[in-house]
Amino acid sequence: MVLRLRKASLCVLIVRYAKRTDDHQWLLQHKDVTDFESRRHLAMMMFPEVKEDYEELHEMLIDRSQLLAESFEYIVHAESEALHGGLFMEFKNEEATGPGVLREWFFLVTQAIFNPQNALFVACPSDRRRFYPNPASKVDPMHLDYFTFSGRVIALALMHKVQVGIVFDRVFFLQLAGRHISLEDIRDADPCLYSGCKQILQMDPEFIDSDALGLTFVREVEELGSIKVVELCPGGKGIVVNSKNREKYVNLLIQHRFVTSISDPVSRFARGFADILSKSGEHKLFFRSLELEDLDWMLYGSESAICVEDWKAHTEYSSYKETDPQISWFWKAFT
Incomplete structure (x- = not known):
């Protein structure tokens, strides 16, 4: 609670003073007291330092x-x-x-x-x-x-x-x-499965109990051009999906699709x-210490526009001067 109240100061201290030799595990488990820069700094120190030689x-x-x-x-x-x-x-x-x-x-x-x-x-x-x-x-x-x-x-x-x-x-x-992995987590990976599962959970109990959907606890999987029926639980072929077990069905379906199969x-x-x-045993801690958006920044970067003024300020010229016409044309093309 004290760290949350002083989050800004803490994040500055982490980036400035945290070392590879320190034990950061307790802090990595409390992402709510850090920001992206401090989380990235702590996560990066889980890697060896790149050598210059x-x-x-x-x-x-x-x-x-x-x-x-x-x-x-x-x-x-x-x-x-x-x-x-x-x-x-x-x-x-x-x-x-x-x-x-x-x-x-x-x-x-x-x-x-x-x-x-x-x-x-x-x-x-x-x-x-x-x-x-x-x-x-x-x-x-x-x-x-x-x-x-x-x-x-x-x-x-x-x-x-x-x-x-x-x-x-x-x-x-x-x-x-x-x-x-929950239902909301699969929205981007499989929009069709996400939409279908949402509909099953929101259907009128009487309608789903009438077995109008004809669903049982199985999943059809395509393998090498043929369809294979996989039971989601023991005896799944004989278990009809109804209003009482539909949440279990959806959960088992998601777990098989996105956990068991891969x-x-x-x-x-x-x-x-x-x-x-x-x-080597810290890979789960590495990912748990980050938000998905943090890893996005580290692997992909920002999609925001390039700051041309900052680019110009840090450009070194060889065989040209900043005032040369060709250089002026170059920067004009980006503004």
Whole structure:
């Protein structure tokens, strides 16, 4: 209560003085006394510090035409300790190196991982930036290894403070944090299921008790082009949905759709993410210490307009002066 009354001062102190060697677990569990900057600061200290010495970095030489496959080999087969110092990245037959090349690699490999054509993740219908694991990913026998790889890549991007242009859907974020998923949480991931469940819960009791819907405690799942009927509970085929058990039915339906069916991919992603943290057992604490909107900012950034005046104030010119006509034309194009 004291900290809530002094929230602004506390947040400034956290960012200014909190160190990696401190124990922040008690504070991470009280998000209501912190703001985004202080939560991000505390969460980032759960990662190792990126080294400046190139000899301590994990080196990668990637062929652009084999970006995903070669990146997978370099990352998933590396010892986690070898990744804790950071990464040094080069593209084959290209001379450029440094932070800019590493940022480009992070962006390109993340776009490849989350490309729906690779069947690892599903984009939300209402927001194509948001993703959660694809239940059908198991058609690839190596899919779980790729989820471990994905977890490592996202954690490394956060550690290097690189925004990768994707964000997690709430159902994925909550599972990584070890939280329960409710009906309201699936609104973006599956609008049709959300709408259908809402209607079932709001229907007149007499209508639903008449068995007009013909529902039982089962779920139809499409696998390799065929429909498979899965019982949501023992004997589910014989349990008719009525006004007394419809809440249980909706809850079991949601849990099977967004928890049971993707539990292995989520677990392997979490394991890969945990490999990069200083203490591997803290991955749930990392996600619990943040709001989903916090992680959005860290992975995607703001969608607000660029501040041109701030950009101009921090621009360095080579072979040009700020007063040259070409520079004036350039800035005029952005205003």
